Amino acid sequence: MRLVTIHEVARNAGVSIGTVSKVLNNQGQLRAETRLRVRAAAELLGFRPNDLARSLHRKRTFTIGLVSSDRFGRFSIPLLEGIEDALDSARVAVFLCKPTDDPAHERRHVESLLAKRVDGLIVTSRRTDPRPPLDTLGTSVPVIYAYAQTAGAGATCLLADDEGGGYLAGRHLVGLGRTRIAHITGPERFAAVRERRAGLSRALAGAQVPLDPRLASTGPWSEAWGREAVGRLLDAGPPFDAVFCGSDQIARGVADCLRERGLNVPDDVAIVGYDNWEIVAAATRPPLTTIDPCLHELGQAAASRLLAMIDGDHGPAATRHVVRLPCRLLVRASCGGGSSLKTADRAA
Amino acid sequence: MRLVTIHEVARNAGVSIGTVSKVLNNQGQLRAETRLRVRAAAELLGFRPNDLARSLHRKRTFTIGLVSSDRFGRFSIPLLEGIEDALDSARVAVFLCKPTDDPAHERRHVESLLAKRVDGLIVTSRRTDPRPPLDTLGTSVPVIYAYAQTAGAGATCLLADDEGGGYLAGRHLVGLGRTRIAHITGPERFAAVRERRAGLSRALAGAQVPLDPRLASTGPWSEAWGREAVGRLLDAGPPFDAVFCGSDQIARGVADCLRERGLNVPDDVAIVGYDNWEIVAAATRPPLTTIDPCLHELGQAAASRLLAMIDGDHGPAATRHVVRLPCRLLVRASCGGGSSLKTADRAA
DNA sequence: AAACCAACGGAAAAGCTTTTCCGTTGCAAA
DNA sequence: TTTGCAACGGAAAAGCTTTTCCGTTGGTTT
Structure with a gap:
């Protein structure tokens, strides 16, 4: 050739x-x-x-590395597409790299990326919980954490505003007149679980609606858990007229169970999901009103910021930034209620 | 830096x-x-x-481009992971690139990849139907189509064996003694739809089981279609004791509808899905026995082959290869039946 | 003691582009 | 006619590594 x-x-x-x-x-x-x-x-x-020769001379490769410390899944995809979006217009290409959780493996990948002289790195993960900082092996490549965070000092982390998302859900439900709101969500150990609940509490507190602890339960992120948890509430819990679910999968389980028990969604019980995982949320009966974490936008934002860091060269690298990007309430049918709210409603 | x-x-x-x-x-x-x-x-x-200098000299970048003419979705992911798997051990990195369907956009991306002197290209798409050949702009970079194909002359295409998958499903059902087998699948215009049906026919013919045309219907690839189609059969069609579905989503709709109509799966009706989309297949009640197109393996195979083409330099580039990789029958609960078959059963 | 060989490591070219610095050339002005 | 300037485009270095080809050095062989 x-x-x-x-x-x-x-x-x-x-x-x-x-x-x-x-x-x-x-x-x-x-x-x-x-x-x-x-x-x-x-x-x-x-x-x-030949970009190799060109980059050699310019000391800039127009290339970044995306290291996803987790398997590519449904969260990585919109993120990835957002990143691509933003980079594409800057004519920057992305190296994919999917290290396992093994730190040695991650290190090897970073090593290879650095050898290729990427201009920057984006770190993502499935979970939003803190991860160890990426070891850049003594170099000062700009790094940004997207939908991931680390305790490291000078790190820039972009996250979805889980607290705000919870708040949006709560406000939507109380705005529709619901007053006995259940919360069925994922495992307690996830930061997202705790923050979404905090947001829900804030919304309810603001409306003088109590959050009954008997109506809150945590379990796996699965449909089966949604079915089981709501079934238990129906069998032995206090009455409720709404459920805020920690994920769309859970919400789907909840919706299925309610329907099978003869209850009507949204007339008897309103449901708000989380994630806006299109394929699940739209296929549920009725389609789910849900919190959209706007991962596409988050990806775009991460990429733009990284580009800025690359250009700025010696940006505000020393200070730690944790930025929470707003979520969006996406109204479908599972709460009834106005199409007036639509998607325009954003967290503060 | x-x-x-x-x-x-x-x-x-x-x-x-x-x-x-x-x-x-x-x-x-x-x-x-x-x-x-x-x-x-x-x-x-x-x-x-510095890999730039090194590659400049060696005329080999240990880098390939992945051009996915479609959005990254649930099919791309296992494929991607398979590709990464195979390339990772060869220490080859992959450039991601997600052109839209716009040929000019695709061209721009290829242009950029070639400027970066990638050693090869993998083309994927969501649909398996023929696409226009990738324009390599006069160069002779090795190209391989994975889960995609093109009519171009010297193209190497790796595809899942849809006919074989349909055959596996059919043979499994007749092996379990089912004789009135319905087929609810996606739009007729998809090659995959036609091929899977052909495989099903072959299996039934081999067992002297008729394929009743009144039990076959095509529609969108959605849960809703699965529910609707099977509902119609229940209302007005001839009796049936099994359904082979064109996708797990359709199968899920079928399972939900049957359950809601008071029928038992698998006792009254057995179901085989397609895709082994874990998150759907495993969450269905009962979990779906399904055809796994083995996209991870397909990705690995594509990458290994590409590597071979790169090393061979002047490989059998002139002849067209279309290779169909076998699918696998993954037994869960929706057909009852033996765990004896397990996943060992492969198409010829 | 002369000749030779193996082991070791340096010099320089090749790989391809960008960019700075100068040398020409042609024309206008004095 | 000479001087000067603007426009044009060439030469060469820089960017970093790999690899080939040689030159040294020290020891061995006869």
Whole structure:
């Protein structure tokens, strides 16, 4: 695969390689006729400048590494697409890399990325709980944590605002007049679980609606858990007219169980899910009103910020930033209620 | 981010840069003591050879491009992971790139990948139907189509064996003694739909079981369609004791509807799904026996083959290869039946 | 003691582009 | 006609590594 070099273009156009370079980069003082001739030669030969040589010289590769400390899953995808979106317009390419949780493996990948002289790194994970800081092996490549965070000092972390999401859900439900609100969510050990609950509490407190602890339960992030938990409440719990679920999967289980028990959603019980996992939320009967963590936007934001850090070179690297991006309430049918709220409603 | 170069290591170790290179690549004739000294200096300074310079010289970047003509979705993920798996051990990194369906956009991406001198390209898409060949802009980079195909002459395409998958499903059902088998699947225009049906027919024909056309219906790839289609059969169709579904989503709809109509799965009706989309198949009540297209393996195979093409340089590039990789029957509970079959059963 | 060989490691080219610095060339001004 | 300037484009270095080809050095062989 012998590729055309700038030398051949130069020879073909009867100029020096420096001139070719100038033409192709719109630099220097050249006659229009010369530019045309060189361009024609380049076109004819199908010349494509070698980015390796170019980057070697410019000390910038227009390349970043995405290290996802977890398997690619439903959270990584919108994130990834957001990142691609933002980078694509800056003509920056992304190296994918999927280390396992094994730190040695991660290290090896970072090593390889650094050898390739990526301009920056984005770290993501499935869980939003703190992870050990990425070891950049003594270099000072800009790093940004997207939908991931670390306790490290100078780290910039972009997260979804789980507390705000919980608040949005709560406010929506009380706004619709619900007063006995159950909360069925994931394992207590997840920070997201605790924060979403805090947001819910804040919303209810603001409306003088009590949060009955007997109506709150934690368990796995699964449909089966949703069915089981709501079944228990129906069997032995106090009455309730709404359920805020920790995930759309849980919400789906809740909806299925309620329907099978003869209850109507949303008339008897309103449901708010979490994640806006389209394929689940839209297929549920009725389709789920849910909290959308806006991961696409989060990905875009992460990428833009990284780009800024790369350009700024010596940005505010020393200070730690944890930024929470707002979630969005996406109204479908599971709460009834106005299409007036739509998606415009954002957390503070 | 001034990085350490081989010169600094050389100075530090009191040798020439050539010697450093030899040490780090285990080449040449050097005293053990020298090797040690150089290694120590490199370690001390945290030297990391610049892959740009290295690749420039070696004419090999250990980098490939993954162009996914479709959004990253549930099919791309296992594929991607398989690819990563195979490439990781060869220490090859992958550039992600997600052109839209716009050919100009795709072209721009390929352009950029070629400028980065990727050693090869993998093309994937969500649908398995033929796509236009990837324009490699006059170069001869090895290209492989994974879970995608093109009519182009010298193309190598790796696909899942849909016909074989349909056959597996059919054989499993007749093996369990089912004789009135319905088929609810996706839109007719998908090649996969037609091929899976052909496989089903072959299996039934082999067992002298008729395929009643009144029991076959096509529609969207959705749960709702599964519910609707099976509902219609219950209302107005001939009796049936099994349903082979075109996707797990459809199968889930079928299972939900049957249960709600008071029928037992698998006692009254057995169900086989398609895709082994874990999160759906395992959450269905009962968990779905399904056809697993083995996309992880397909990804691995695609990557290994690409690697071989890269190494072989002038491989069998001129001939067209379309390879169908076998699917696997994954037994859960929706057909009852033996755990004896398990996953060992593969298409011919 | 002369000749030779093995072991060791240095010098330099190659790989491809960008960019700075200068040298020409042609024309206008004095 | 000479001087000067602007426009144009070439030469060469820089960016970093790998690899080939040689030159030294010290010891062995006869």
